[in-house]
Amino acid sequence: MTGQSASPTCWWEQPGVLHRVVCDLLNAELTTMRRRPLLHTLPWPNELHLIRDLGADSLELLSLATSLSELLHIHRSGIEDYLLARLEIQDWVSVAYTSLRQHSADITFSTSGSSGTPKRCEHSLASLQQEISELSVLFDGRRRVLSAVPAHHIYGFLFTVLLPQALSIKAEQIIDVRTSSPGALLSAMQPGDLVIGHPDYWQNLARLARALPDNVVGVTSGAPCPNAVAIDMRAAGLNKLVQIFGSSETAGIGWRDDETAPYTCFAYWQAQDDGAALARRMPDGATARFTLQDHLTWQDENHFRPAGRRDQVVQVGGINVFPARAAKVIAQHPAVQDVVVRLMRADEGNRLKAFVVPRAGYEDDLMLAETLAEWASAGLSAAERPATYTFGAALPRQSNGKPADWII
Template identity: 55%
Template sequence: MPVASDNAGAGAAWWDDEAGMQRFVADLVAGELAAMRLTGPALPPRPWPADLHIGRDLGADSLELMGVASALADALQMHESGIEDYLLVRLTLGEWTQIAQTSLSRFSHRLTFRTSGSTGIPKSCVHELDALLQEVREIAPLLQGTRRILSAVPSHHIYGFLFTMLLPAALGLAAGDVIDLRSGSAASLGQQLRQGDLVIGHPEFWRAAVRAVRVFPDGVTGATSTAPCPDEISEALQQAGLARLLQVYGSSETAGIGWRFDHEAPYQLLSFWRRAGVDGAGLLRDGDDAVRQCQDRLTWLDERRFVPTGRIDQAVQVGGMNVFPARVRRELLLHPDVLDASVRLMRPAEGNRLKAFVVPRDAAADPAELHAKLDAWAGARLTAPERPRAFSFGAALPVDAKGKPADWLIRG
């Protein structure tokens, strides 16, 4: 396939980095197959070689191949270049990388990112490349002096894309200066860190990192997004010597909205956003008349500073993913042995996963047997972040003195 140039503009050819482009494609393939396979064969550890066959080596059948190819074509807007059909003919990772590069060389103005789909239907969010580059150009000066980027996030999600695919060039880094942390443990992080490193993570990664790394080398900066980082984690990282932790507020729908280095400070609105509406959650981007609704309620200190004060859509964060307890409850209620159920995020002392309180249809049901049944039921119907890690049972759901739904303690 000949490679033709398009009119994306100077500095926009992020796809020319073959290693980075192959990482993007591999991340998307792995993410799509994991979403299709609630159970099934485990994928081989990454990084994957260029000659990895997506069908044979990953065990993808014809339907899975079609689904993954469609997802990559959608992500890169391949219908604009007209070469998406090659994905079902040339099936190695290296060939898909070359097809992606060729497609982007012909059209790269828009990209599609998907939400996690924790409600059951992933949402496609289309972004102009120029808008993403605008965000990176504003973030880059905050991170001057970065010598390497170490990433614990997938590059096909919007946060990972911005910070591992676009940001390196804005910081003047070479392809080899981006290192994938996901194949190692948190304990190995401390051995890899050097002065000038920027570590891209999410709250659960940082929770594990602060336990494993007792003292950070001088001059190491962190970045976190996908969910508010709990204050106790930010404080622990500071005590362990992390120079700074950049907290980015945004979503797949909006990309980045604001940032802060101090967890006790409000977020600073990026310069191209402005407040809109009276509910605190509406925003307008320069050059766009469409009001974007944030997924959190925002409390504004002035026109440029804000603090998120809770999800509007009732999502919670598990392992860096948006999870909806209401959806998990609906799946549990479909089990014939369940009369009623409540699902919540665990208390900090209990863990960082979901828990469920179940009212059995048969009051005499054996709790251990029902627990095993529900665990298997959840494993077949829910993604790993959605599956409750603790089940409690009782004759009625917990309520407070006013009869409103209440939390419960996990016992034994």
């Protein structure tokens, strides 16, 4: 679409959609930089001022402008400097809109960056629309979208920006439910709704779900969804819970609506190198190759099952987290001789846990746990911080010397 005038079919022309994408990005970036939630909850009014209302300093403003320019490729239109000259939300949305009228062919998403360095993943709009053409068949007939995910990440962009447009769902029927309690959301559901969430969100919803309206469909992605959650939601009346498998690098790879079944890959993917890579047939007919971060076991050429990560990442609340990074930060405390961090067992919860070998002189476990929790808060994001600390004279090992799990 470079150099072409905008048309009513452009995603950013839908009322309020570009505003939502911009605000979600700025909110996430400021929250990450400050390591705490902002006092101003979404949605933000047009007149919200980045300095007066959000207290952004010069370094934060520069980082925010860079992030928005990177997401929407504003730098390619040459008007990114206007972001630092006009500081109300409506000004930034206006700059983004003007830029998209000149260049909208590509968009760059970032991974969560829990390893310390977020990865930039550029996608052509045409390739995202290629996925939407398959998703729109899966979700035909939906009337509203209830979203519990941000719109500036690839999952949220696909399912709360592009998919509603393909399904002719008006912008006012895309409802942000991130600040709604599970009980309030259940009361607000209507027949024909499409609910976009992540496994932790669905897990909380399943605890309260009773007698849902007819014909409500759910979607989950970002982490494996426990089978029990899908079973409980169907028992409560959910028509189906569609699980999407993919990543920021690849976008969607496949889907399933039965937790016992393998995933069906989208038609444009093909396994390569014994499943270690995928080839994608792009909209222009070219072929792109992607190295996978996950082990996939292929049942046949169209169906696969995930078999664990290749890069030791785990997911907490739908966010990629590297336990080794959390352990590295905790190990820097002078009271710590050795430490290991790993994901809790399914019966323990869905957060990280830490096993610490203290140095001599630190015998008060309760006080040390509080001290390390405070230390972790200063250097780790909420998803990266261990929720529990266990102490011992040596790290847990199996009889063969390999690392072992521990019960909290």
